[in-house]
Each structure stands twice: as C-alpha cells, then as structure tokens.
Amino acid sequence: MADFKTIGIVGAGQMGNGIAHVCALAGYDVILNDLSQDALEHGLATIETNMTRQVSRELLSVEDMKTALHRIQTTTEYAPFGSIDLAIEAATENREIKEKIFASLCGVVPDHTILATNTSSISVTRLASTTDRPERFIGLHFMNPVPLMNLMEIIRGLATDQATYEAALALAKRLGKTITNAEDYPAFIVNRILMPMINEAVYALYEGVGSVESIDTALHLGANHPMGPLTLADFIGLDTCLSIMQVLHDGLADTKYRPCPLLVKYVEAGWLGRKAGRGFYDYRGDTPVPTR
C-alpha cells in the first residue's frame, strides 16, 4: 500500500482540527469538512493559534507553519473528497451521525480509499458494516489535544484487512504517534477505563461527597493525575462523556456503567465543558469558576 497523499477529515471540532494540524505538519494534504463555514473557520483559527504557540516555544519554524497551513483546504461539501486516500471521521459521538457521514463518503471517495473513525466508543465493526468496504475500515482513536498527546489507539473491526492495519501503522509512524491495539468492544481500552472513573467523580459530586474543587484536588494531588476528573471531563466535552457512558451501558449491560443523572443534567443544559464556555467550571471569565 503506497503512502497516503491526501487525507479528508470530517468534523473540524476539537479532535478534527487537531488531526488536521498534525497531518498537515507531517506533509499530508488535508481537506477539512464540517457542517458550516463558521465551524470550519473556528477549526482553522484553532489550528493557527496552536501552531503559533508551537512557534513561540521553538518547536516549529514560521516557514513550516505557513507551509502546513497552506496544505489545509476547508469545505462544507463532500465533492472535494473525490481525490482522497484516507478519510478520518471526527464528528460528534453519535452512531446515526457517523453512519450518515460514511454513507455520503462511500458515494464520492475512490475505491482504494481507507475509511477511519475517531470514535471514542462506538463499534468499529458496526460502522464498517454500513459501508461498501468493511475490509478497508479501521478505528483510529487519537487523544485530545492531538498535537500534544502521543497515543493513537488502533481498533480493527471484524473485517479489517492486514493492508489497512499496516497503512494505519505507517500513518501513526509518520505522525510520530505511539500506538496501542485494542479489540473492538465498547469504548475500547482508554475510555473503558477512563470514563467510568470520570462518571464516578460526577456521582461523588451528585451525592455530595465533595465539591467540584475538592474532587479535582483529591485526584490531582492524591492520585498524581495531571488534572482532576471534572476538569478532564470539561476538556473532553460532557456530551462526549455521556455518549461514551451510554455506549458502555448499552453494550455491556452492566449497571456499573449507568451514566450519572447529574452528567445528563449538564448535557441537557448545554453546559458541555470548555468548548461551550461552561461545564463543571465556568470558563467565561479570566479564571475557571466551579459551577457547584
């Protein structure tokens, strides 16, 4: 399998723009797609801000930043995906949304194109089965923030072929990511372990065991985690956290994965974390203020 030249990315949110960032820096041509021009502009602005930060830390030259930014094209259409070698879907964590995206992609991408999903939890095998190429379909679970986090979790669906897996390994190598292999079960490895901990932290808040700050301080200093679980939940996005818990609960049918009603309430309020300006903390001022 020849190396990819052009990568199409669907979703320009936190993950999609991070994936576009690292792919462009690694020399791939990138086509970034989202539903609206606003989302694309926001995604591109984030990439520029994050690359500028890398320049100020002398991790990147101004020249390389300019070259990388030139490699990124944006679109609200699928037609420009007619020339891509790899599609990475990084849209909202919702099975129906992802299945519709893959149906649209199958109509436009060339036969050789590999389809990948960045889902945190949804069955890769099931998404693959809705496409015309389950053997060229794979889960590439990048971590947030993509430019900083070294890991890429690779999930093969039941039908994924060896050539597709090897192409994923080559991509990871060129992006400088370390890989871990996970079997295709709900939420794979990272979120099978991480998300129940976050959900438990929300239960601790719900039951009044501690305040937002005391729970975060306890795990930050007491378990030496780089940040507390509620800060982390806000960073991931509470809608994404809830979707992952629902996939775990439905897929493993064990009450230990029951999403905390307080997490549901925050999502119902639209308090989705950092990306919405408010979650377990309010980010609209100079410093984050706990909301409980």
Ligand code: NAD
């Ligand atoms: P996000 O909410 O920041 O971004 C999602 C983007 O998808 C939005 O810009 C939205 O407009 C776009 N979108 C929705 N439907 C679309 C469609 N039909 N076509 C094109 N774009 C569409 O979410 P995110 O945090 O970037 O998460 C995206 C994916 O990455 C999810 O599957 C999530 O589980 C996964 N993921 C998230 C994290 C994390 O920490 N947030 C980490 C790893 C993987």
